[in-house]
Amino acid sequence: MPLALLALAIGAFGIGTTEFVIMGLLPEVAGDFGVSVPTAGHLVTGYALGVMLGAPLMTVLGTKISRKRMLMLLMGLFIAGNLLSALAPVFGLMLLGRVIASLAHGAFFGIGSVVAAGLVAPHKKAGAIALMFTGLTVANVVGVPLGTLVGQSAGWRITFGLVAVLGVIGLAGIAGLVPDLPAPGGVRLRHELAAFKNIQVLLAMAMTVLGFGGVFAAITYIAPMMTQVAGFADGSVTWLLVLFGLGMVGGNLVGGRYADRALMPLLYVSLGALAVVLALFTLSAHHKVLAAVTITLIGGLGFATVPPLQKRVLDQAHGAPTLASAVNIGAFNLGNALSAWLGGLVITAGLGYTAPNWVGAALAASALVLAFVAAALDRRDKSLSTVDAGQVLAERQAAALH
Secondary structure (H helix, E strand, C coil), X not given: CCCHHHHHHHHHHHHHHHHHHHHHCHHHHHHHHCCCHHHHCHHHHHHHHHXXXXXXXXXXXXXXXXXXXXXXXXXXXXXXHHHHHHHCCCHHHHHHHHHHHHHHHHHHHHHHHHHHHHCCCHHHHHHHHHHHHHHHHHHHHHHHHHHHHHHHHHCHHHHHHHHHHHHHHHHHHHHHHCCCCCCCCCCCHHHHHHHHHXXXXXXXXXXXXXXXXXXXXXXXXXXXXHHHXXXXXHHHHHHHHHHXXXXXXXXHHHHHHHHCCCXXXXXXXXXXXXXXXXXXXXXXXCCHHHHHHHHHHHHHHHHCCHHHHHHHHHHHCCCCHHHHHHHXXXXXXXXXXXXXXXXXXXXXXXXXXXXXHHHHHHHHHHHHHHHHHHHHHHHHHHHHHHHHHHHHHHHHHHHXXX
């Protein structure tokens, strides 16, 4: 694998750290600014909305310049947003900094996926995408726990300052290692938008929303579930999230390896198993050891879907993959927001802290159904193509006889 993928992974590590570390620092941020914790939670919501809006916006703006330069500009935006968050004198400016940083998120992973896939042979594309996403998964194992620890002991501003430094390292790596690929020739907004007329692109994005949404339906409420149901101490939640992150790393690597060989079968297995494990989490959440094992499995099965889904979007949007790839990253965040909202509804309805697991299981099962639908449409299209080819051949043979 080219060293350029390492630079992309470093950038992904920084982005993953800043996205998730805020969840462990909300009480400190709220106390510093004198706002409530729910108000501080807008820093999470604002980031997710920024990713969804920024993914298509920044990608469209970047169609006129080289992908390397666009990646560098996105890292510059990421650095500026985190510096503003670190230095913000009032809550509103910190929220603005979070939104600025989030604008780089979707486009970085979207354009980065296209660049990563273009750096390797066709049969290694999913593996290259997975290697870039490894930075995001490792962030949940290393960056988020360390960032939380630093923020709680030395101050949350230090954490965001260090994340900005990670952005500088990523920027330097992209500048020095990523080849200066030219801007994609003939790219037009109308051309990029045409990819969304493909039902297979839309199905892949819907699978992204529902499949990864299933993961976050459970993980969003992991703290109260583990402390109130499983009986863990508050301080144990950090290490349970490390287990989740380790599962993400393993699932990402497995997904990247096998997506190049058997993409749809991998989706069937990972989505089906994810639905089952989430449903069982309703029971295993009452037992500490089983809960820890289940959390690891959820991370692994959930992220095993990421490389194949991202690759499927790239494959189905061939000829105009950049915008579709970036929007699919926004779809992950849409799934996060949707599942967190649905999970909150069932808890508010008095169904208990384990109820979001049933929501997650239903979402993952829905994604599995869509995977079967997509495969059926693939078979139909191939069958029609075979029939059309046979008709053309027969017509040519008949013309030759005459």
